[in-house]
Amino acid sequence: MALFIGTHENKIDRKGRVSLPADYRAELPSEDDRTIYIFPSLYTSALEACDRAQLALHAERINALDQFSQEEAYFSSQILAEARKLGIDGDGRIVLPGEFMERAQLDGKALFVGGGPKFHIWQPEAYAAHRHETQEALAGRTLPSLTRPSS
């Protein structure tokens, strides 16, 4: 499984190109699968990105819901319908669709924030504020162990 960690602030050029941090690139599966998947995060202004395996897991979770149910429709429209496949060019860059840049209020700079199997792309100041908020709200929490055996 990919492990995206750390934060990196990179420039977005006028064509919407940004270098994917080298650390992150190194975590991606194989050389021939030079793609990532990205979609607007459900409850923040950030963008969420992951590799194909992780997106397939999302699709599987959604598919495990009842077929033709409203829940299925919701997650499908919010995640799968919004997701884009982004190619990584020979120089390690991706092109952010304009729509996504607006959604995340990105202009000129992108902050990559590692989150294990996924990572987020934030407008730098927005992340600072978000980080401060969750820090305030949840400081002191403990993390539950896994209760079921990992298959």
Place this chain on the structure above:
Amino acid sequence: MALFIGTHENKIDRKGRVSLPADYRAELPSEDDRTIYIFPSLYTSALEACDRAQLALHAERINALDQFSQEEAYFSSQILAEARKLGIDGDGRIVLPGEFMERAQLDGKALFVGGGPKFHIWQPEAYAAHRHETQEALAGRTLPSLTRPSS
């Protein structure tokens, strides 16, 4: 497994042809199996489409219902009886049968909406309304982890 994601709005020309988004084409199994399967979606005005493997899964699910039950008859007549096999031409286009265009109220534009192993074809405004509805109804939901091991 095919992963159809993102949304693409394409034109339907006067012959009923529409380009299947290149992203979707790339997800289809092999070059010689240039076909998709399509049927009217059960509870919306959209059309639902998938590759052969996914349709086979539908058939399998229907077959797993009690034989000769009303349920079996229902899903069989709504899905299997309505489904059509559409070829993809050399330029990556499909031809939508007139009957299906009426059913989905398509005129001139088709919105392809990715949903993992399947995708939907919507009249653009109808999708916007549908998306808004499910958003209203289920906003704030979180996606459950898989409770059963992936087979």
Place this chain on the structure above:
DNA sequence: TTTTATCCCATGATATTCCATGAAATCCCA
């Protein structure tokens, strides 16, 4: 023949690839 469906080619727009540059980090050897 008339109609209908399929295939083939042309075109503009968009997206992707290729190459060049400077800065920063890393390596190497005395």
Place this chain on the structure above:
DNA sequence: TGGGATTTCATGGAATATCATGGGATAAAA
């Protein structure tokens, strides 16, 4: 351990390929 050499990295611009789409040609059906 220092300092120069080398590689990696992020970034910019230009060349190239891909894609959606329209029109016409060809083949099959009525």
